[in-house]
Amino acid sequence: MSDLDDFKATYFDECSELLLELEEQFAAIEEGDRSSDRLNAVFRAIHSIKGGGGAFGFQGLVGFAHAYETLLDHVRDGRVELSEPVAALCIRANDIVADFVAAAKDGTELEAGYGAEEKHQFDALTSGDPDAAGEPMEEFDIDFVPVMVTIAGAEDDNDVVAEEPLSLAVLDDAFEAPPLAPEAGHWIIRFTPHSELYARANDPLLLLRELGTLGDIKVRAVLDEIPALADFEPFGVYCSWEITLSSDTVTEAAIAEVFEFVEGNCDLSITHGEAPVAEEALDAEIEAMPSFAELMAVEDEPVAAVAEAAPTAELLSFADLAESLKPALKAAPPLMPPPLKQAVPAEEFEGENDRRSGAEDRRNGVQSIRVDLDKIDRVVNMVGELVITQSMLTQQMDETLRARYQELVRGLEVLAQTTRGLQDSVMAIRAQPVKTVFSRMPRLVRELATKTGKKIRLETIGENTEIDKTIIEQLSDPLTHMIRNSADHGIESPEKRLAAGKNESGAIRLSAEQAGGNILIAVEDDGGGINRERVLQVARDRGVVGPEQALSDEQIDQLIFAPGFSTASEVSDISGRGVGMDVVLSNIKKIGGSVHVKSWTGKGTRMTLRLPLTLAVLDVMLVKVAGSPYVIPLSSIVETIQCARANFSRMPTGGQVLQVRGEYVQVVDLASRFEMTTEVERDNRFVVLCEAEGGVKVAVIVDDIIGQQQVVIKSLEENFQSIEGIAGGTILGDGNVALIVDVQGLKSATAAHKSAA
Amino acid sequence: MESLAFKDDISGSVAAAANSLQLIAFSIGEQTYGVEITTVREIRAWNGATPLPNTREFVRGVINLRGTIVPIFDLRARFGEGQTSPTKNHVVVVMSVGEKWVGILVDAVSDILTVAKTDIHNVPEGNSIDTELLNGIVTHESRMVGLIDLHAVVSGAKMDS
Numbered sequence A: 001m002s003d004l005d006d007f008k009a010t011y012f013d014e015c016s017e018l019l020l021e022l023e024e025q026f027a028a029i030e031e032g033d034r035s036s037d038r039l040n041a042v043f044r045a046i047h048s049i050k051g052g053g054g055a056f057g058f059q060g061l062v063g064f065a066h067a068y069e070t071l072l073d074h075v076r077d078g079r080v081e082l083s084e085p086v087a088a089l090c091i092r093a094n095d096i097v098a099d100f101v102a103a104a105k106d107g108t109e110l111e112a113g114y115g116a117e118e119k120h121q122f123d124a125l126t127s128g129d130p131d132a133a134g135e136p137m138e139e140f141d142i143d144f145v146p147v148m149v150t151i152a153g154a155e156d157d158n159d160v161v162a163e164e165p166l167s168l169a170v171l172d173d174a175f176e177a178p179p180l181a182p183e184a185g186h187w188i189i190r191f192t193p194h195s196e197l198y199a200r201a202n203d204p205l206l207l208l209r210e211l212g213t214l215g216d217i218k219v220r221a222v223l224d225e226i227p228a229l230a231d232f233e234p235f236g237v238y239c240s241w242e243i244t245l246s247s248d249t250v251t252e253a254a255i256a257e258v259f260e261f262v263e264g265n266c267d268l269s270i271t272h273g274e275a276p277v278a279e280e281a282l283d284a285e286i287e288a289m290p291s292f293a294e295l296m297a298v299e300d301e302p303v304a305a306v307a308e309a310a311p312t313a314e315l316l317s318f319a320d321l322a323e324s325l326k327p328a329l330k331a332a333p334p335l336m337p338p339p340l341k342q343a344v345p346a347e348e349f350e351g352e353n354d355r356r357s358g359a360e361d362r363r364n365g366v367q368s369i370r371v372d373l374d375k376i377d378r379v380v381n382m383v384g385e386l387v388i389t390q391s392m393l394t395q396q397m398d399e400t401l402r403a404r405y406q407e408l409v410r411g412l413e414v415l416a417q418t419t420r421g422l423q424d425s426v427m428a429i430r431a432q433p434v435k436t437v438f439s440r441m442p443r444l445v446r447e448l449a450t451k452t453g454k455k456i457r458l459e460t461i462g463e464n465t466e467i468d469k470t471i472i473e474q475l476s477d478p479l480t481h482m483i484r485n486s487a488d489h490g491i492e493s494p495e496k497r498l499a500a501g502k503n504e505s506g507a508i509r510l511s512a513e514q515a516g517g518n519i520l521i522a523v524e525d526d527g528g529g530i531n532r533e534r535v536l537q538v539a540r541d542r543g544v545v546g547p548e549q550a551l552s553d554e555q556i557d558q559l560i561f562a563p564g565f566s567t568a569s570e571v572s573d574i575s576g577r578g579v580g581m582d583v584v585l586s587n588i589k590k591i592g593g594s595v596h597v598k599s600w601t602g603k604g605t606r607m608t609l610r611l612p613l614t615l616a617v618l619d620v621m622l623v624k625v626a627g628s629p630y631v632i633p634l635s636s637i638v639e640t641i642q643c644a645r646a647n648f649s650r651m652p653t654g655g656q657v658l659q660v661r662g663e664y665v666q667v668v669d670l671a672s673r674f675e676m677t678t679e680v681e682r683d684n685r686f687v688v689l690c691e692a693e694g695g696v697k698v699a700v701i702v703d704d705i706i707g708q709q710q711v712v713i714k715s716l717e718e719n720f721q722s723i724e725g726i727a728g729g730t731i732l733g734d735g736n737v738a739l740i741v742d743v744q745g746l747k748s749a750t751a752a753h754k755s756a757a
Numbered sequence B: 001m002e003s004l005a006f007k008d009d010i011s012g013s014v015a016a017a018a019n020s021l022q023l024i025a026f027s028i029g030e031q032t033y034g035v036e037i038t039t040v041r042e043i044r045a046w047n048g049a050t051p052l053p054n055t056r057e058f059v060r061g062v063i064n065l066r067g068t069i070v071p072i073f074d075l076r077a078r079f080g081e082g083q084t085s086p087t088k089n090h091v092v093v094v095m096s097v098g099e100k101w102v103g104i105l106v107d108a109v110s111d112i113l114t115v116a117k118t119d120i121h122n123v124p125e126g127n128s129i130d131t132e133l134l135n136g137i138v139t140h141e142s143r144m145v146g147l148i149d150l151h152a153v154v155s156g157a158k159m160d161s
Helices: A002-030 A035-053 A059-077 A086-105 A114-129 A195-199 A204-210 A252-258 A279-287 A292-298 A300-309 A313-324 A340-354 A356-364 A374-398 A397-403 A408-432 A440-450 A469-490 A494-499 A531-543 A553-561 A581-590 A743-757 B128-133 B150-154
Strands: A186-193 A216-222 A240-247 A267-270 A431-433 A454-462 A466-468 A508-517 A518-525 A592-601 A602-612 A618-625 A629-635 A635-644 A647-650 A656-660 A663-669 A686-691 A698-702 A706-713 A725-729 A736-740 B020-028 B029-037 B040-045 B059-065 B070-075 B090-095 B100-106 B108-116 B134-140 B144-146
Touching: A002 A035, A002 A440, A035 A059, A035 A086, A035 A743, A059 A086, A059 A114, A086 A440, A186 A195, A186 A204, A186 A252, A204 A216, A204 A252, A240 A518, A240 B144, A252 A267, A374 A408, A374 A706, A397 A408, A408 A431, A431 A469, A431 A635, A440 A454, A440 A469, A466 A469, A469 A508, A469 A518, A469 A581, A469 A602, A518 A553, A531 A553, A553 A581, A553 A592, A581 A592, A618 A686, A618 A698, A618 A736, A656 A686, A663 A743, A686 A706, A698 A743, A736 B059, B020 B090, B020 B100, B020 B144, B059 B100, B070 B150, B090 B108, B090 B150, B100 B150, B108 B134, B128 B144, B128 B150
Parallel strands: A454 A508, A629 A736, A663 A698, B029 B144, B070 B100
Antiparallel strands: A186 A240, A186 A267, A216 A240, A431 A466, A508 A518, A518 A602, A592 A602, A618 A629, A618 A706, A635 A686, A647 A656, A656 A663, A686 A698, A725 A736, B020 B029, B020 B108, B040 B090, B059 B070, B090 B100, B134 B144
């Protein structure tokens, strides 16, 4: 059964992609884009989720998706207007579908009746009758007659059956030719779909099942139109059906109603009592065919092959098509051998019909494979170690060696380039657009808006910016906290906003951009800004800030990241428990990033996350302080200056500032900051000018600069705890540990020290 | 302290394995201490450590243990007897404390002891550091062996805590 598990995993992967697409489409729909492409995409997504769900027997999911799909179908046809409430209902339905999928994935049970209310609303909208609950589609089983088709011109040596695994359920009984002789009170319906019918993702099977609810039906597929294989057009429609419906009560209007949805997309004739053409001849023909069981016994293997090629029930409607593609023709050889190719265009046929626009490029242009993330991680780790070994080798080359072994030097240079290239390529594999986490936020904002009674719009910008997948995974929590914070504390109530002369609905803007070796992710709101007085008051009350301590506005803003800090006077569902922003800070620090907040009173707040592009390898400058190695991330270094040439000035309190290019910059002597003694003379030391968050510079004084290299970040917290001013550790080529200087931490800690003094 | 009949004979206490405890014993100066053998991951010679800023004096720094960074605690300094001046002959005992791995710098590892659980004595009230850092006391060859409480040893490593 592990195969089935594989299929399931694939299905859930696809579901998450489809759910993402749903969010995207509805984001556009909410903005007023009502084009039919959008709706079709939504319909296809739901249809695919439903189809797969049916194959794995996720009843709840299928039931709900079916009702939802029906509504979407009505909307698409214009029978239900896509008004605001309907759009809102659809968006809620997406969330519910997502919950169903999640429950199915985790094997958990949703509470009984989950989504029932929405389902009821769908039914009310689609039928105008709130009591007619969406009927589960599995209830009707129609006696399908499997028939065999031989396509003229088929080659004998290809012997794959264009069979579809799903039809097995319908066809599990031995073949039996049902009489099509007309009975009392019967209707003959001739139904010939046009290609548009399929293009609109309608499914003849559903129509036939619907007919089945009216009375006993016998269905015969008319296959005379099927051309020679050479002329076979994969998207062509060659099949029509003749249905005999036996019922005394059914009216022509009732039958016509079944086909109402596809009116204009098919030829339909409904006649009463008349005998179908060449009844007996047909019977004889059918009897001449081998039984289905026989067929299956011989064709077992190829069928399995096709089954593998089509793992999910996404091909539901194709099942029926394939089924009816197997009728006998006069010159039927005992076992039909449509060539292998048959299966391929067949699959694409469905693909085209079912997910035409978006997926088209995916199928035709970009080729991709799914790879287990673990496998990629292993490669990434090894490449990381390779890079370090390479830089260690390079370090071993001293001048004498260089002069003596020029070939070796050249080899090492090529090795350095190749490793760098390898590393970039591997990183590119792991890179993912931030869209994957951004797309979860619209739902969050909707829920928050409902809970808080505020009106909130979410804008996202730059969602195609790519970051390492491991970082993306770590982003979800911090972003959730930040958006909650914005919605709860930032955005004001509609009344307050109107009073302040703002738009009634608040805006939260989520943006991502790449800046050098970093990714900047910002959450901005146009709310009231941080209430600094209140923040400071709470901070003093809680002892986060001493009573005498004076803080700048910027320092007060950063206080919201202090552990256990919350200004909310009431603890709400959403925030106010004081676990939140400090979690953001610690999570972001853990992945080597930093957080900065800027607030404008009455105008809004912006929180910026600065994240490394990748976690695996960091470009650093290796320095020495009091005999110990430290590294400073290259991305934060502006320049280095010899102390002898630097222009220091003394501040009244004894501190120092560095004058560089007309700017005065705060000076941090790492040795004294880390309470270590150094014997290196001041003039022989170096200034490393770094840029901290928000463009603020800080001049870090170190004993010596050793060089640049790449390192792998190792966590200090794994076995110890975080240390102020240190962002983590790394292992050098000689096996020793070097500490990574946290420039941002140094700067803010120093600021606190100073103001405390 | 009461005098006890100690049970050092390992072969004699095999049967009582469930009720006994195996200890790794190490020395700080003249005094012997022990930790349960199951917590010990590795014993290695002192080979320097990268000092960590803003930590208390008993945190000697961090070492690279096959790709992970492990902090080293100076047990002598933790007992308030001043920092050890380590040589190549000093020993780091790497242990797991909960999820974390830590190294303890000691003078030497002396023995493996098997003691019955019933022979573990409470630490007499008195100095709070003793009661805080020791889980109990056992007697070995009529000398006291303090059972180190690892959680207590590694706590409070930061400057401000």
